[in-house]
Amino acid sequence: MNKTQQILFDEPGPRAQRRIRIATVLGAILVAGALVAAAYQFASHGELAAERWEPFTTWPIWRYLLNGLWATLRAAASTAVLSAALGLLLALGRLSTHRPLRWVAGAYVEVFRTVPTLLLIYVTLFALPQYGLNFPLFWKLVVPLVVSNSAAFAEIFRSGILALDRGQTEAGLAVGLRRGQVMALVVLPQALLQLAPSLVSQLVGLLKDTSLGFVVSYTELLYSGQVLASYTHLLIQTFLVVALIYLVVNASLSKFARVLQARNGRFGGRRGRRTAELPPPLLEGNTPR
Amino acid sequence: MEALTAHLSALGHGLVTTVELTVVATVGAMLLGIIVATLRIAPVPLLRAIGTTYVEVFQNLPLLALLVLFVFALPTIGITFPLFTSAVIVIAVYEGAYLAEAIRAGINTVGVGQAEAARAIGLTFGQSLRHVILPQGLRAVIQPIGNICIALLMNTSLAAAVGVVELTQAANNVNLVEAQPIAVFTGAGLAYMLLALIIGQVTGLLERRLAIVR
Numbered sequence: 001m002n003k004t005q006q007i008l009f010d011e012p013g014p015r016a017q018r019r020i021r022i023a024t025v026l027g028a029i030l031v032a033g034a035l036v037a038a039a040y041q042f043a044s045h046g047e048l049a050a051e052r053w054e055p056f057t058t059w060p061i062w063r064y065l066l067n068g069l070w071a072t073l074r075a076a077a078s079t080a081v082l083s084a085a086l087g088l089l090l091a092l093g094r095l096s097t098h099r100p101l102r103w104v105a106g107a108y109v110e111v112f113r114t115v116p117t118l119l120l121i122y123v124t125l126f127a128l129p130q131y132g133l134n135f136p137l138f139w140k141l142v143v144p145l146v147v148s149n150s151a152a153f154a155e156i157f158r159s160g161i162l163a164l165d166r167g168q169t170e171a172g173l174a175v176g177l178r179r180g181q182v183m184a185l186v187v188l189p190q191a192l193l194q195l196a197p198s199l200v201s202q203l204v205g206l207l208k209d210t211s212l213g214f215v216v217s218y219t220e221l222l223y224s225g226q227v228l229a230s231y232t233h234l235l236i237q238t239f240l241v242v243a244l245i246y247l248v249v250n251a252s253l254s255k256f257a258r259v260l261q262a263r264n265g266r267f268g269g270r271r272g273r274r275t276a277e278l279p280p281p282l283l284e285g286n287t288p289r
Numbered sequence: 290m291e292a293l294t295a296h297l298s299a300l301g302h303g304l305v306t307t308v309e310l311t312v313v314a315t316v317g318a319m320l321l322g323i324i325v326a327t328l329r330i331a332p333v334p335l336l337r338a339i340g341t342t343y344v345e346v347f348q349n350l351p352l353l354a355l356l357v358l359f360v361f362a363l364p365t366i367g368i369t370f371p372l373f374t375s376a377v378i379v380i381a382v383y384e385g386a387y388l389a390e391a392i393r394a395g396i397n398t399v400g401v402g403q404a405e406a407a408r409a410i411g412l413t414f415g416q417s418l419r420h421v422i423l424p425q426g427l428r429a430v431i432q433p434i435g436n437i438c439i440a441l442l443m444n445t446s447l448a449a450a451v452g453v454v455e456l457t458q459a460a461n462n463v464n465l466v467e468a469q470p471i472a473v474f475t476g477a478g479l480a481y482m483l484l485a486l487i488i489g490q491v492t493g494l495l496e497r498r499l500a501i502v503r
Contacts, residue, residue: 009332009414016332023333031339041366114439114485115478116446122461127470204349211351215450222354229362236362243354250349 047236055232056241068224069245075138075220076207079145083206084199086146087153092183094158105154112151120144121212141210141218149206156202160195161187200257204250211246221245293476296463303459304480310376310445310455311484315438317381322388327418329393340389347386353447355379360451376448384441391437395430396422428499435492439485446481456480 012020042048055061093105112120121144124135135143164187172182192199213220219227225242229235293300328340347355359379360372370378399422407417427434449458460477464470 010408012332020333023331024335027333027335027339041368045366047366111478111482114443114482116443116457116481118446118449119457119460119474119477119481122457122464123470123474126461126464127474130468130470208349208351211353212447212450214353214357222351222357226357235365236358239354239358239362243350243358246351246354247346247349251345254345254349 042236052234053237055234056237061228061232064228065221065224065241065245068219068221068242069249071218071224072207072210072213072220072222075141075145075210075213075218076203078138078142079149079206079210080203082142083146083149084153086150088157090150090154091157091161094154095161097179109151109154112148113155115148117144117148117209117212118215120147121215125216137216137218141213141216141220145206145209145212149202149209152202152205153199156195156198157191160191160198163194164191197257197261200253200260204253204257207250207253208246293463293472296467299463300456300459300476300480303454303456303477306373306454306459307442307445307456307480308484310373310380310448310453311438311442313377314380314384314445315441317377318384318388318437318441319434321381321385322392323423325385325389326392326396329389330396332414344386344389347383348390350383352380352383352444353450355383356447356451372451372453376445376451376453380441380444380448384437384444387437387440388434391430391433392427394433395426395428397426398429399425425501428501431492431496431500435488435495438488438492442484442488443481 009016039048046052090105090109093101094109096102096105121141124133124140124144128134168186168190169182172186173179177185210220211222214222214226217223221242225238229238232238325340325343328336329344331337331340356376356379360375363369403421403425404417407421412420445455446457448455449461454462456477460473464473467473
């Protein structure tokens with residue numbers, strides 16, 4: 001048992017153990033009650049009938065949903081690559097010694113971190129076509145996602161670079177490297193390694209964002225679910241299965257982020273010595289301001 | 290500019306709905322967050338497992354998928370709420386998972402000695418949580434909580450996708466009538482930035498007032 005869990009109680013004695021057993025039983029009854037109530041709701045509306053779930057054991061349905069998942073992953077991968085690259089440029093811009101560059105990058109990040117992605121999607125859907133910018137469907141989803149996620153990536157990169165010991169930069173400059181060289185050869189390789197868990201966490205957020213394809217009617221996983229549900233009229237079954245697929249994919253990614261965190265961002269066995277306090281893994285809303 | 294002034298009431302209604310969604314969902318998410326964080330540090334293994342499952346599930350599902358499930362699919366098993374209420378419940382439940390993690394991080398910053406001292410003077414689990422741990426733990430994570438509130442504000446826009454006419458949807462509707470996208474969407478964007486700025490200022494103020502300098 002780790003420190004977190006032990007902070008509020010000691011090793012239980014006989015009375016505490018009895019209380020824990022009682023709480024366990026009560027908790028189990030509550031959970032079981034909730035499950036029974038849910039099952040009753042399903043059954044009383046006929047949604048538990050075998051023929052309403054059977055389609056989800058057939059390959060054509062799964063092929064359709066997996067195609068949706070594939071589209072989700074493609075959109076997520078494109079968004080990840082583009083917004084990580086743009087985010088890195090923005091972070092370097094914000095940390096540059098060149099004032100106008102710092103100002104532009106700072107303004108971009110501050111603006112697009114506080115504007116909802118859906119608003120950006122509406123802009124690409126309804127505003128840009130009026131000015132002759134009519135992207136294909138895939139890019140109508142990916143472009144707004146890149147615009148908002150690059151701001152989030154920029155903050156992650158910036159916090160990682162700032163968290164690195166100043167001595168690293170100073171030593172690099174002292175041995176005669178130029179600023180660009182210090183960044184590319186000394187600071188970034190270390191910062192990126194330490195940021196690996198946060199970057200993977202951001203991937204989870206980004207993958208969740210691709211569900212906005214629902215609004216764009218790009219057939220990623222959620223919209224595929226919608227199409228399937230309106231075709232088969234198996235609403236709750238379809239959306240529960242879709243939710244389960246999201247859960248499996250994202251939970252695996254989150255798990256991967258935690259493994260990286262535990263290994264201090266290193267893939268190999270050798271543990272690195274920390275030089276600065278790490279920012280916590282950046283989940284949604286956790287970006288330092 | 291005229292496009293904005295001619296539809297001030299529609300946009301104003303949208304803005305008010307966004308603020309209402311944000312405030313009510315924040316309160317709900319805060320309560321859920323504290324409850325789930327408590328579950329995650331409770332002495333009972335089953336309760337800890339429930340807390341962990343809650344966080345894992347709601348941090349890994351897209352909010353839009355939850356909204357769609359709740360608004361379109363739950364009525365088929367006879368569970369219906371008014372649209373606004375549904376949006377509030379789903380957003381509160383979703384952001385509650387993030388707040389629970391932030392609050393747990395705050396609890397982690399409280400020195401072990403504090404909890405030990407609380408137990409030594411005979412406080413129970415609930416008492417030491419209420420009087421000793423939470424007051425200190427929450428103060429340590431005001432900034433992260435503020436950031437989650439800003440994320441929540443931005444996420445309220447997703448309610449538009451299931452039919453709530455909040456700011457984003459109001460802006461879209463006005464644009465469909467006026468066909469002046471630049472003015473309308475910039476106006477909506479500025480309103481969001483202003484709201485985020487207010488939340489940021491309030492958290493900054495709270496941080497200065499309440500944070501414990503160690």
